[in-house]
Amino acid sequence: MAVLDITDDGFRLDGQPFRILSGGLHYFRVHPEQWADRLHKARLMGLNTVETYVPWNLHQPRPDSFTTDGFLDLPRFLELAATEGLHVLLRPGPYICAEWEGGGLPSWLLADPEMRLRSTQPAYLEAVDGFLDRLLPAVLPYLATRGGPVLAVQVENEYGAYGSDTAYLEHLAQALKQRGVDVPLFTADQPGDLADGGLDGVLRTVNFGGRAAQGLAALRELQPQGPLMCAEFWNGWFDRWGGVHTVRPAADAAAVLEEMLAAGASVSFYMFHGGTNFGFTNGANDKGLYRATVTSYDYDAPLDEAGDPTPKYAAFREVLARYGEVPDAPVPPPGPKLAVPGIALDLTAPLWDALDALGELVSGERPLGMEELGQAFGFVLYSATLPEAGPALLHLPVVRDRAQVFVDGQPVGVLERENDDHALAFTSPRAGAELRILVENQGRVNYGQAVHDRKGLFGPVTVNGRPLGPWSSRPLPLDSLSGLAFVPSTAAAVVGPAFHRGEFEIEAPADSHLHLPGWTKGNAWVNGFNLGRYWSRGPQRSLYVPAPVLRPGRNELTVLELHASTTRSAELRQTADLGPLED
Structure with a gap:
């Protein structure tokens, strides 16, 4: 050169x-x-x-x-x-x-x-x-x-x-x-x-x-x-x-x-x-x-x-072409695309049942940040014991970035950094109930002074004005799903986050787009490859599936749904949906 x-x-x-x-x-x-x-x-x-x-x-x-x-x-x-x-x-x-x-x-x-x-x-x-x-x-x-x-x-x-x-x-x-x-x-x-x-x-x-x-x-x-x-x-x-x-x-x-x-x-x-x-x-x-x-x-x-x-x-x-040399060749045509309708996700692994396979618990007097846990991406699950039954006002001084709150495994609310949320009221069913807070790193800031963007929960977490503790912090990077144990899905709704898995057959790999209508928020994997995040909030309504992550014959789709879905199926389409356009 x-x-x-x-x-x-x-x-x-x-x-x-x-x-x-x-x-x-x-x-x-x-x-x-x-x-x-x-x-x-x-x-x-x-x-x-x-x-x-x-x-x-x-x-x-x-x-x-x-x-x-x-x-x-x-x-x-x-x-x-x-x-x-x-x-x-x-x-x-x-x-x-x-x-x-x-x-x-x-x-x-x-x-x-x-x-x-x-x-x-x-x-x-x-x-x-x-x-x-x-x-x-x-x-x-x-x-x-x-x-x-x-x-x-x-x-x-x-x-x-x-x-x-x-x-x-x-x-x-x-x-x-x-x-x-x-x-x-x-x-x-x-x-x-x-x-x-x-x-x-x-x-x-x-x-x-x-x-x-x-x-x-x-x-x-x-x-x-x-x-x-x-x-x-x-x-x-x-x-x-x-x-x-x-x-x-x-x-x-x-x-x-x-x-x-x-x-x-x-x-x-x-x-x-x-x-x-x-x-x-x-x-x-x-x-x-x-x-x-x-x-x-x-x-x-x-x-x-x-x-x-x-x-x-x-x-x-x-x-x-007016200022340099452009090869004498036509504009390349679009590549082939694959469509697979109705992929049944008929196996389920609730997150609460898979914790030991996904990350090791760390105990401490306070919630530990992702960086303290040696973790870059994914989630941290924080747990503590509620001291008494009855009305409870949970205060989280700093949420980085989105906290789903559960009491004895039941969802009671979400606090989002995007909305500057810090407090959540609920009723504790009993003294000694388990408080779980699943915190998602939604992406570290990439511009300006805010690049000093540590993830997790920070500051004294209080319930009814009193500090809560001790705590356990469990990193969930989700860099491998190999330890998940799936069981056949039932008609009953899954309470709390859960992985859903299904298989589909294709003759030859080609690019495609995963569509998840009826699903709320989470991540999707094809053959163990993490396609990225989906969210019904939009604008993006599909995930790009590169042809090289697919294989002839049987393929596996896994979806982590953080909330709930109205369906247990997904589909691959030939076209993307990146959302409504700017006015």
Whole structure:
């Protein structure tokens, strides 16, 4: 591959003028068996480059472990990009935002109550340096200076929206260079944050969705010479639970793209292909109100969640053809889709009967937070004994993020961070009744100062004004369901959360969408693969099922329903339902 140079009049690739035409494609949001397909479609749209973040929290789930396997096989992704003839912009963070859980910062950092994320605090920098020590040896062979596809590497991410500590950015830049990164470095910030988020000697780029002239002018004011580049052209947007499905007309986005390219700027679409927040990996925002991001990261992008071209694909391709080389090939057709109606979920495993198989109980005088329990994702079940019978007023000072409350196994209410709920009244049936509080991590905040987002129950929990305790805290990460013992379902309703399982037969795998009409809230797994969260609150009404998680013949569907359902069946459909559109 060729080496990128930054000159006063723009980018040069092996000495020749070069315009970066890039698109966001996060390997960790796409099944590895689909990477090659998505990369090929990027090149066919007219892109010469793709960009990806690197999620620290998945690569290093614990301080003493590091992985580049499966969904996290970054070297293989880089190899596939090179095979397709695409360059790569690598964005290793350590903070990535991305509407991703915690902005990619691992939850174990927050086990230290004094931790100051995205700062020069020695404990934080030591952790960052340890991450880079593990990551970069896997990446260095793929730098353009060594014949690989990686043209440039980003320093942090939109730091100007968070702080102004130049020493922090300098540490990160030097940390990359000292570990062998010898391709150009760059920063990326929104127009109003360019001064605080930039670093002398490092290329500044700008992020925006519209008003291209103003955004590029803000960049040029701070960087009088060198390339103009929009590192994130927001051609779509993400959705949140309880909202609507956000879309942007293709013609509108294409007009902004034309404006940028006519001004001589380089561009990277955010996103080219969004993919999916599988499992529990979605992030959240909290700007005074907590709002969790949905499972789908379709992003109204040129390629939809299933990898099919949208109207934006054709519209962008037409514009790109006027400024670069677009392969002489038709727009790729949609891939095959699978439909399986009426999947009976006729086996049941109540959560209360499966606790010992899912997590070990930890005793203490107070409820323990997820981070204290060494847990990143999922749920914690808190238990204590109610001292007396009769009216009870439960007060939870801090709920992170959603607490389902049970007395002797019976549901008595829900307290949600999103609604700023803190108190619940109920009647205790007897002295010594068991209080259970099932707390769900709905996604750590990924933007702003609220990234210090510890999960669980915090502060003294009281009943009728008196502190309650002792407590047991049981982590339920649900990273494996192998220990569940299912029994045939009965006509009687299941009280409390329960797993439901059924089987279905197919001849050949193909992409599909799981629809759960009549179900309320929970997660779904196909053949042990966690598709993500569903919630009748919407807007998202279906879950994307990648073809590679299916197999010819018998397949298994498992659903964790946290509340109740009006049915014991589900279905696979050929079409997605991401919800009602924005007005």
